Amino acid sequence: MIERLETERLILRRPAARDEAGAMDFLLSPRADRIGGPFKPARAWQVFAAEVAHWDLRGYGGFAVTQRGSDRCLGIIGPFCPTGWPEPEMGWMLWEEAEGRSIGYEAARACLRHLFRDLGWSSTVSYIDADNARSIALAERLGAQRDTATTPPHPDDIVYRHMPMEDLPREDLG
Amino acid sequence: MIERLETERLILRRPTRADEAGAVAFYESDRSKFVGGPFKTHIAWSCWAADFGHWDLRGFGSFAVTMKGDDTCLGIVGPYYPATWPEFEIGWLIWPEAEGRGIAYEAARACVDHAFRDLGWETAVSYIDPENARSIALAERLGAVRDDAAPRPDPEDYVFRHPRPERPA
Numbered sequence: 580m581i582e583r584l585e586t587e588r589l590i591l592r593r594p595a596a597r598d599e600a601g602a603m604d605f606l607l608s609p610r611a612d613r614i615g616g617p618f619k620p621a622r623a624w625q626v627f628a629a630e631v632a633h634w635d636l637r638g639y640g641g642f643a644v645t646q647r648g649s650d651r652c653l654g655i656i657g658p659f660c661p662t663g664w665p666e667p668e669m670g671w672m673l674w675e676e677a678e679g680r681s682i683g684y685e686a687a688r689a690c691l692r693h694l695f696r697d698l699g700w701s702s703t704v705s706y707i708d709a710d711n712a713r714s715i716a717l718a719e720r721l722g723a724q725r726d727t728a729t730t731p732p733h734p735d736d737i738v739y740r741h742m743p744m745e746d747l748p749r750e751d752l753g
Numbered sequence: 754m755i756e757r758l759e760t761e762r763l764i765l766r767r768p769t770r771a772d773e774a775g776a777v778a779f780y781e782s783d784r785s786k787f788v789g790g791p792f793k794t795h796i797a798w799s800c801w802a803a804d805f806g807h808w809d810l811r812g813f814g815s816f817a818v819t820m821k822g823d824d825t826c827l828g829i830v831g832p833y834y835p836a837t838w839p840e841f842e843i844g845w846l847i848w849p850e851a852e853g854r855g856i857a858y859e860a861a862r863a864c865v866d867h868a869f870r871d872l873g874w875e876t877a878v879s880y881i882d883p884e885n886a887r888s889i890a891l892a893e894r895l896g897a898v899r900d901d902a903a904p905r906p907d908p909e910d911y912v913f914r915h916p917r918p919e920r921p922a
Binding site: 603663 | 770773777789793794795796797798799800802803805806807809810811835836837838906907
């Protein structure tokens with residue numbers, strides 16, 4: 580099981596109990612409205628705890644995004660595949676303090692490589708609230724294309740589809 | 754970390770992946786109405802996954818309840834303490850096939866004892882929907898009493914407080 584990815588500026592690692600407070604701040608904030616919230620407090624904790632459990636239940640999961648030299652979690656980004664999901668998703672949630680520095684892009688790109696290369700996915704989607712302009716911009720920067728033929732789990736979402744990045748030289752895969 | 758308890762008829766063990774289908778079916782069904790359900794499948798999964806992840810996050814958690822000699826999970830019972838809970842809870846969720854045989858009582862009794870004895874809890878509560886007559890009856894059978902002054906995550910819920918179990922001489 581691959582529990583750690585590295586990029587130029589970031590370490591992505593398996594999330595842990597020490598990431599809980601930051602995740603709860605995010606999940607109880609208005610920012611969470613765009614990922615299925617607002618969540619009741621009890622439900623917000625379940626969302627975080629499920630991200631942690633996803634690793635044991637599926638053998639992979641979303642990564643805690645940290646900057647090199649600091650273990651502080653800035654968001655959770657990566658594969659997400661709950662029972663009942665139409666297909667495996669590439670998801671991202673980023674705490675406010677991490678915005679505006681392309682951290683989401685750098686982490687998401689590493690995760691896409693991981694899920695195509697290590698997990699062997701042949702394609703994946705991101706479900707994004709139609710009003711979430713930042714997230715849509717990130718999907719497009721990652722090269723994802725709108726997929727209007729696929730039904731998202733929430734009617735307010737739109738679907739972006741990622742395809743394997745063929746331009747990745749093997750030696751650059753981290 | 755104590756991941757297994759034994760009673761006369763039951764083995765209580767840490768949940769595993771094999772317990773997922775039954776747990777998700779519970780959270781998708783009307784039986785989960787007293788814990789906020791029924792939920793869409795992916796949310797039902799996330800409720801189950803949170804029960805599972807609780808062990809990683811807290812170092813303790815609720816147990817899969819099984820009969821001795823059969824590892825099939827019949828429910829999830831035990832200590833529950835998510836981030837936003839006012840205090841430590843003992844919770845119980847029982848799948849329909851296990852109802853009516855005192856299984857929930859036997860499991861919950863062992864979990865209350867475990868929480869005080871092994872986890873060192875000073876007190877424990879159960880948050881129960883006022884319309885959940887079976888659950889209220891179970892709390893009362895366990896010796897818990899209504900505590901109307903206690904904070905609660907949902908203002909609609911009753912709080913039942915468990916007495917400290919008597920230590921064997």
